[in-house]
């Protein structure tokens with residue numbers, strides 16, 4: 561009993577600096593925040609590392625400057641490790657892109673990011689969200705299915721991979737209530 565208390569105390573003390581000064585010690589607090597123009601270079605970096613046809617900083621700047629775009633960044637400690645960006649038209653939104661840095665994938669970060677983002681879209685009064693995803697992108701398909709998206713269409717040979725192979729996409733939809 562005493563041993564386990566001492567051990568817990570040891571862990572708590574060892575972790576104290578990063579909890580008290582997360583910025584200074586690069587702690588592991590996670591935050592989902594609106595992304596702004598200043599995030600464009602980092603979002604482009606994350607996008608390039610995640611997609612065959614990566615978007616440049618200027619492309620992100622153009623999107624982020626639009627009044628009908630909504631973007632969130634995921635911060636872990638003092639580093640942006642993911643983002644999601646949508647475009648709004650009338651009472652619908654389209655998710656344009658979402659990515660998590662490779663090192664942090666498979667830990668559920670994108671679920672929180674997507675949930676928060678959808679909450680904001682709903683808060684803007686939007687009724688429906690659409691997206692397109694490569695049909696064999698298992699992590700993304702799983703993420704969207706778990707979040708309540710359903711396949712409503714197919715686009716033949718919609719993407720090209722790095723080897724030039726043409727890949728199908730599916731269109732997914734989720735109603736916001």
Ligand SMILES: CC(C)(COP(=O)(O)OP(=O)(O)OC[C@H]1O[C@@H](n2cnc3c(N)ncnc32)[C@H](O)[C@@H]1OP(=O)(O)O)[C@@H](O)C(=O)NCCC(=O)NCCS
Pocket residue numbers: 610611657658659660661664665666667668669670671692693694697698699700702703706
């Ligand atoms: C898609 C992506 C955003 C998911 O982010 P993530 O934080 O890793 O997602 P999660 O940890 O919540 O995992 C989502 C699902 O993918 C699964 N998954 C994670 N890595 C996987 C892998 N390498 N292979 C197969 N499934 C995997 C997880 O098990 C989980 O499935 P589950 O809900 O059935 O358990 C991330 O993989 C990514 O950035 N990919 C590159 C960019 C991309 O493809 N974006 C989507 C374009 S539409």
